[in-house]
Amino acid sequence: DTTVKQNPRYKLARVGKPVNLICSQTMNHDTMYWYQKKPNQAPKLLLFYYDKILNREADTFEKFQSSRPNNSFCSLYIGSAGLEYSAMYLCASSSDRGMYEQYFGPGTRLTVL
Amino acid sequence: GDSVTQTEGLVTLTKGLPVMLNCTYQTTYSPFLFWYVQHLNEAPKLLLKSSTDNKRTEHQGFYATLHKSSSSFHLQKSSVQLSDSALYFCALSDPAEGADRLTFGKGTQLIIQP
Numbered sequence: 001d002t003t004v005k006q007n008p009r010y011k012l013a014r015v016g017k018p019v020n021l022i023c024s025q026t027m028n029h030d031t032m033y034w035y036q037k038k039p040n041q042a043p044k045l046l047l048f049y050y051d052k053i054l055n056r057e058a059d060t061f062e063k064f065q066s067s068r069p070n071n072s073f074c075s076l077y078i079g080s081a082g083l084e085y086s087a088m089y090l091c092a093s094s095s096d097r098g099m100y101e102q103y104f105g106p107g108t109r110l111t112v113l
Numbered sequence: 114g115d116s117v118t119q120t121e122g123l124v125t126l127t128k129g130l131p132v133m134l135n136c137t138y139q140t141t142y143s144p145f146l147f148w149y150v151q152h153l154n155e156a157p158k159l160l161l162k163s164s165t166d167n168k169r170t171e172h173q174g175f176y177a178t179l180h181k182s183s184s185s186f187h188l189q190k191s192s193v194q195l196s197d198s199a200l201y202f203c204a205l206s207d208p209a210e211g212a213d214r215l216t217f218g219k220g221t222q223l224i225i226q227p
Contacts, residue, residue, distance in 0.1 A: 041219060042117070042216075101162065106154065
């Protein structure tokens with residue numbers, strides 16, 4: 001089973017409120033990623049976990065948090081949502097540190113009002 | 114930093130015609146190149162991948178050849194089907210900067226008409 005699951009598929013949030021998105025995989029992959037995709041833009045890597053080590057991209061360092069309580073689950077946390085956070089959030093996982101293939105979930109569409 | 118350029122945002126074709134989706138890239142080192150396809154409301158799925166210069170790679174009727182001399186990895190198919198309607202992303206992974214990171218292009222929406 002090469003499925004990456006994301007919950008919820010759609011999320012509506014209010015400005016200033018926290019948002020927590022969930023991703024899971026059962027492939028025992030060591031690396032899990034979060035990407036942000038806005039219309040007419042390329043998916044942008046936000047952060048990734050290699051095992052228990054979190055790596056956050058420099059330009060989004062303070063905007064997103066994440067946790068990985070076990071190998072299968074990874075969350076993306078926004079402490080105070082702003083309008084600019086409205087986007088599709090894609091989770092992916094891989095083995096061999098992404099050298100060969102990342103497996104993606106269907107995404108969570110976040111709308112901030 | 115690395116970058117990937119997909120020049121066409123939208124391509125509309127009639128069933129049975131050939132297609133080529135452009136992908137060029139900039140990177141300092143020797144990358145892995147990927148094509149991902151995303152059908153409506155589904156997860157992006159890997160379609161093709163390559164790191165070998167001048168070698169054609171094929172899958173599900175699609176093919177691409179990595180040309181390092183021109184920094185290109187164009188996606189082609191000789192006869193498109195209605196089921197090929199989807200969003201296609203070109204991406205690269207640069208082992209020298211950490212193979213973890215995929216740098217994506219903006220994507221090309223392919224619409225196939227009857």
